[in-house]
Amino acid sequence: MIYHAARLVGLLEAYAIYDPEIGYCQGMSDLLSPIIAVMEEDDAAFWCFVGFMRKARHNFRLDEVGIKRQLKIVSQIIKRKDSHLYRHLQKLQAEDCFFVYRMVVVLFRRELTFEQTVCLWEVMWADQAAIRAGIGRTTWGKIRLHAPPTDDLLLYAIAACVLQRRKLIIEKYSSMDEILRECNSMAGQLDVWRLLDDAHDLVVNLHDKI
Known part of the structure; x- marks a missing residue:
């Protein structure tokens, strides 16, 4: 559980750097957690999440x-x-x-x-x-x-x-x-x-x- 949480935090921090316009928003962990549950390698999980967020990132825009x-x-x-x-x-x-x-x-x-x-x-x-x-x-x-x-x-x-x-x-x-x-x-x-x-x-x- 601790390892899973650490991966979650690390990957979300990496995404915030990768996409500074969106950064980190509440709810992203819900989207990422199933991905890291089925993908053991962090680099693969990160790029999978990036691809996922191409469709979902508009959910986190400030203008809604x-x-x-x-x-x-x-x-x-x-x-x-x-x-x-x-x-x-x-x-x-x-x-x-x-x-x-x-x-x-x-x-x-x-x-x-x-x-x-x-x-x-x-x-x-x-x-x-x-x-x-x-x-x-x-x-x-x-x-x-x-x-x-x-x-x-x-x-x-x-x-x-x-x-x-x-x-x-x-x-x-x-x-x-x-x-x-x-x-x-x-x-x-x-x-x-x-x-x-x-x-x-x-x-x-x-x-x-x-």
Whole structure:
């Protein structure tokens, strides 16, 4: 445990030097810890983290432009899928979906177990790799995959997580703080396979509308 923590600190310090514009921010350790758990060599773990952060670094910008864009997408997914829930969120002045802020920043790391996190991230990376390989929506239509690859699978999964709790949110919660507490208490309660199934269903139905 001490060795793991020392590696974590050392690699985060190295990243702060490598990327001084972003430096170190709270939440980065959540993203790095699964990487060093599966990679024994620090140099390999560092460059893997650098590659990971190319996609995630906008989550740590001071202006929060990246976070706001992603929260807006989550909000749009919920609005398109469940207008009743969305109207309830509007009533609570929570339609900006700020209550899932942590999920966006650390990519579900605090809500999922280590094994679940690795599973979700690998599916996300597979989608991103498919897009880089040119397997986009047109190709998807020809080969009839269950859901087209998307750069925003994480956001569909977050929206799915909220939608799974729609009844609870609508019937019992009367403030954004209550929804936030619910979201922050999900650790260990999520079924990652159901989450991915629901997320892919949302992608199938909404990918051309978001």
